[in-house]
Amino acid sequence: MQTYYSDLLVIGAGLAGERVAVDSAEKGFNVTCLSIVPARRSHSSAAQGGMQAALGNSAKGEGDCPDIHFGDTVKGSDWGCDQEVARLFADASPIEMRRLAHWGVPWNRVVPGQSFYFKGGQKFEKYEKPENEGLITARAFGGTAKWRTCYTSDGTGHAVMCTMDNRCAQLGINVLDRKEAIALLHDGETCMGAIVRCLRTGQLEAFISKATAICTGGFGRIYKATTNAVICDGGGHIIAMDTGLVPIGNPEAIQFHPTGIVPTDILVTEGCRGDGGTLLDVNEERFMNIYEPEKAELASRDVVSRWMTHHMREGKGVKSAYGEHLWLDIRHLGDKHISTKLREVDEICHHFLGVDPRTELIPVRPTQHYTMAGIRTNKDGAVYGLKGLFSAGEVACWDMHGFNRLGGNSLAETVVAGGIIGAKIVEFLEGYETKIKTDIVTQEYKKQEQRIQDLISGRNGSENVYDVRNDMQEALMKGCFVFRNGPDLEETVETLQKVLDRAGHIGLKSDGLGVNHELAAALKIKGQVKLALMIAKGALDRTESRGSHNRVDFPERNDAEWLTRTLAYWKEDATLPDLQYEDASPVFEIPPGERGYGGGTIIPADEQFVKERMIKKDK
Amino acid sequence: MGRELQFEIFRYNPQKEGDQPRMQTFRLEETQNMTLFIALNRIREEQDPSLIFDFCCRAGICGACAMVINGRPGLACQTKTKDQPSKIVLHPLPVFKLIGDLAVDTGVWFREMYEKTESWVHTSKTFDPTKEEERMNNDVAEQIYELERCIECGCCVSACGTARLREDFMGAAALNRIARFVVDPRDERTDKQYFEIIGNDNGVFGCMGLLACEDVCPKGLPLQNQLGFLRRKMGITAIKEIFRK
Numbered sequence: 135m136q137t138y139y140s141d142l143l144v145i146g147a148g149l150a151g152e153r154v155a156v157d158s159a160e161k162g163f164n165v166t167c168l169s170i171v172p173a174r175r176s177h178s179s180a181a182q183g184g185m186q187a188a189l190g191n192s193a194k195g196e197g198d199c200p201d202i203h204f205g206d207t208v209k210g211s212d213w214g215c216d217q218e219v220a221r222l223f224a225d226a227s228p229i230e231m232r233r234l235a236h237w238g239v240p241w242n243r244v245v246p247g248q249s250f251y252f253k254g255g256q257k258f259e260k261y262e263k264p265e266n267e268g269l270i271t272a273r274a275f276g277g278t279a280k281w282r283t284c285y286t287s288d289g290t291g292h293a294v295m296c297t298m299d300n301r302c303a304q305l306g307i308n309v310l311d312r313k314e315a316i317a318l319l320h321d322g323e324t325c326m327g328a329i330v331r332c333l334r335t336g337q338l339e340a341f342i343s344k345a346t347a348i349c350t351g352g353f354g355r356i357y358k359a360t361t362n363a364v365i366c367d368g369g370g371h372i373i374a375m376d377t378g379l380v381p382i383g384n385p386e387a388i389q390f391h392p393t394g395i396v397p398t399d400i401l402v403t404e405g406c407r408g409d410g411g412t413l414l415d416v417n418e419e420r421f422m423n424i425y426e427p428e429k430a431e432l433a434s435r436d437v438v439s440r441w442m443t444h445h446m447r448e449g450k451g452v453k454s455a456y457g458e459h460l461w462l463d464i465r466h467l468g469d470k471h472i473s474t475k476l477r478e479v480d481e482i483c484h485h486f487l488g489v490d491p492r493t494e495l496i497p498v499r500p501t502q503h504y505t506m507a508g509i510r511t512n513k514d515g516a517v518y519g520l521k522g523l524f525s526a527g528e529v530a531c532w533d534m535h536g537f538n539r540l541g542g543n544s545l546a547e548t549v550v551a552g553g554i555i556g557a558k559i560v561e562f563l564e565g566y567e568t569k570i571k572t573d574i575v576t577q578e579y580k581k582q583e584q585r586i587q588d589l590i591s592g593r594n595g596s597e598n599v600y601d602v603r604n605d606m607q608e609a610l611m612k613g614c615f616v617f618r619n620g621p622d623l624e625e626t627v628e629t630l631q632k633v634l635d636r637a638g639h640i641g642l643k644s645d646g647l648g649v650n651h652e653l654a655a656a657l658k659i660k661g662q663v664k665l666a667l668m669i670a671k672g673a674l675d676r677t678e679s680r681g682s683h684n685r686v687d688f689p690e691r692n693d694a695e696w697l698t699r700t701l702a703y704w705k706e707d708a709t710l711p712d713l714q715y716e717d718a719s720p721v722f723e724i725p726p727g728e729r730g731y732g733g734g735t736i737i738p739a740d741e742q743f744v745k746e747r748m749i750k751k752d753k
Numbered sequence: 754m755g756r757e758l759q760f761e762i763f764r765y766n767p768q769k770e771g772d773q774p775r776m777q778t779f780r781l782e783e784t785q786n787m788t789l790f791i792a793l794n795r796i797r798e799e800q801d802p803s804l805i806f807d808f809c810c811r812a813g814i815c816g817a818c819a820m821v822i823n824g825r826p827g828l829a830c831q832t833k834t835k836d837q838p839s840k841i842v843l844h845p846l847p848v849f850k851l852i853g854d855l856a857v858d859t860g861v862w863f864r865e866m867y868e869k870t871e872s873w874v875h876t877s878k879t880f881d882p883t884k885e886e887e888r889m890n891n892d893v894a895e896q897i898y899e900l901e902r903c904i905e906c907g908c909c910v911s912a913c914g915t916a917r918l919r920e921d922f923m924g925a926a927a928l929n930r931i932a933r934f935v936v937d938p939r940d941e942r943t944d945k946q947y948f949e950i951i952g953n954d955n956g957v958f959g960c961m962g963l964l965a966c967e968d969v970c971p972k973g974l975p976l977q978n979q980l981g982f983l984r985r986k987m988g989i990t991a992i993k994e995i996f997r998k
Contacts, residue, residue: 171807172860174905175815232886238874238939240897243889268888286898292814293901300873303864311860312852334852336768363810397786400812455785474895478814485813485831486788600798644803648768649853652802 143343148176150527151349153552181291182403184283185546187227194281212681214536252410277434358607361401372661379519381701383510383531386672394501397456439500515555537681595639693739755783789829805853816906909966925966
């Protein structure tokens with residue numbers, strides 16, 4: 135057995151993972167990052183739009199401050215977030231953007247003087263102050279009071295990922311690609327690393343560590359229609375959940391992005407609407423301004439996706455061979471803007487649609503995009519249930535997003551949370567010693583070896599992994615998409631339980647040798663179906679509508695009963711998740727109230743409950 | 754009914770004892786808007802689950818799926834079958850080590866490149882979290898980003914005549930990386946320091962000028978201009994050095 139040792143093992147080398155790694159490496163700890171792809175191919179690099187930080191440098195961001203950013207984030211979350219965490223995030227974000235500038239990110243900067251921008255298809259004028267020339271500028275995103283999203287063209291994730299990976303190279307961090315963690319090493323109390331499958335040779339290896347951080351991104355690929363890269367398949371969630379000790383927070387909180395292109399579900403950035411693009415229906419007429427007079431196309435994603443779905447159900451969708459869709463219109467932004475600020479969008483339209491967005495409309499519809507759901511951690515990023523295990527980024531439920539995250543807040547979260555949690559891991563590691571139980575390492579290694587042998591030999595059955603996966607994906611699309619209701623969710627749970635049974639009887643069709651993809655898929659299918667069941671059961675039991683979770687049969691946001699976070703555990707040999715609940719936020723800076731968009735009624739929380747938790751601020 | 758596509762795919766799994774490199778034929782009916790991402794996944798899921806290839810973002814953003822498509826390096830995810838003849842021949846990228854079938858090891862190659870080029874901003878300044886960010890002209894930021902757009906797919910290297918002859922040649926991706934830091938005012942390296950890295954046959958003077966790198970770059974990076982820019986700069990640096998002695 136090939137065995138590696140490090141002080142900190144980071145599973146996943148996207149933005150969150152590498153940012154977590156940097157702090158420990160700077161302090162002289164030995165750090166290893168594992169990634170299933172070369173780090174720069176991580177899905178962080180696909181994020182186009184930008185990162186929210188209340189720098190307030192641009193004219194339309196004037197007067198911005200972390201308090202306003204905090205408020206937008208809490209409203210965006212539909213009061214589902216942990217307000218302590220949202221506060222930590224909003225305060226640290228501007229500093230982190232400056233740190234990234236210092237490390238090398240080519241942020242777009244303030245250009246002084248007169249310029250034009252579009253909103254709702256109309257042209258407006260703005261003046262950038264000469265004294266702010268050259269500071270980091272920002273663009274508009276949905277659900278925000280100010281222009282706050284820092285960006286590098288529409289390749290922000292890519293640009294920041296390059297810089298972060300450069301920083302890791304500079305610090306000599308071992309970033310190993312083509313390594314997939316398939317099980318955590320733990321004794322029921324403490325995590326001591328992971329068993330890893332090498333995606334060069336197919337061999338198993340043991341990575342032993344004092345501290346382990348899971349930073350593997352979201353799990354959108356368990357849906358059929360998703361903007362996510364094929365690597366966003368829940369691998370990190372599964373190894374945590376498989377311990378039986380670690381809960382998935384708010385599994386029912388899944389975001390659907392308004393502008394996935396049809397048919398490939400590739401994302402075109404929210405920046406299109408932020409920069410003034412509009413949504414049109416079959417008659418090429420705007421509709422968001424009717425549903426949301428105030429925010430229009432720039433309401434939060436859950437709200438826009440909901441109205442788009444509603445509008446298509448009213449018969450206003452465009453019919454196509456790939457089902458109904460609506461149009462995104464950025465024609466009026468003009469050639470220069472599209473060629474410089476929306477380049478990726480331009481390329482995607484060209485390569486995947488054969489459309490020129492300067493003269494033609496872009497076919498779009500809501501598509502799975504983001505998992506607010508994730509491995510539940512405390513505000514230090516320490517995972518519930520296992521000592522020495524941390525988590526950051528989309529994979530985690532830290533939880534600043536609650537039931538809907540704002541555009542530009544997730545990419546910012548990767549580096550801001552990465553920085554905060556990275557520092558907490560340093561505190562944890564300083565002076566910390568542990569005993570590595572080699573019997574546990576050997577047992578787990580053998581167990582995983584056996585699992586692989588069983589899949590190859592077909593000992594458990596001959597189900598085709600791709601068929602099983604497809605049935606899981608279809609079930610989620612049917613029951614757990616933008617709108618949900620009791621009877622459909624009950625059916626989905628039943629369907630998924632049958633799929634789970636089949637997932638236990640997979641047998642490979644191929645030989646499973648080397649970097650075999652069928653084996654990789656088979657190793658995680660059971661865990662994926664369990665995640666799917668957590669979504670469905672969590673959604674079934676949550677009898678209210680909050681953020682992205684819309685129950686047609688329970689349209690009110692019910693703060694009296696559901697101002698809570700779901701904690702979903704999977705106990706060994708169970709056929710359904712065990713759902714527990716905790717308060718959504720230990721404290722309130724902003725008491726539960728109206729978002730100002732999205733409509734709907736609220737069943738208020740108990741006044742005394744809210745009062746007891748209000749933070750008293752010194753004025 | 755769509756066309757019947759005939760795929761000729763390079764097969765070799767180094768982890769399988771006794772396996773021999775060979776070409777294998779697969780047939781698939783073409784569907785509307787089919788890309789190689791769709792086609793290859795269908796072949797793997799419906800015909801041969803042992804087939805090895807890489808995809809990640811499937812949106813032309815990450816660079817994972819570069820391969821040789823009918824003789825030309827390109828990204829498989831953004832290659833539409835309708836733009837290809839009905840016979841599609843697929844090979845793994847040359848120069849890089851083979852993982853299996855169509856997958857190659859770009860990860861190690863590029864990490865070595867970061868080391869060689871010291872691919873990070875060299876600055877004597879330390880970060881002060883209480884201070885406003887250092888200012889930058891927006892045009893400069895855009896110029897840096899233009900060169901930062903490289904997705905490390907490896908197409909330029911595998912299409913490079915010099916790189917295929919000489920293992921130690923740094924390739925267009927590395928020279929472009931240097932150019933990215935040359936235009937960045939935050940990097941304090943001098944021309945002389947850059948000369949130490951690329952002012953030789955492995956670097957900017959090794960290029961034979963065939964310039965296939967720019968022809969095949971899926972991001973349309975100005976690799977030819979960067980090469981000219983660096984050659985001139987390094988040439989001048991060399992001459993200055995001669996006169997100083």
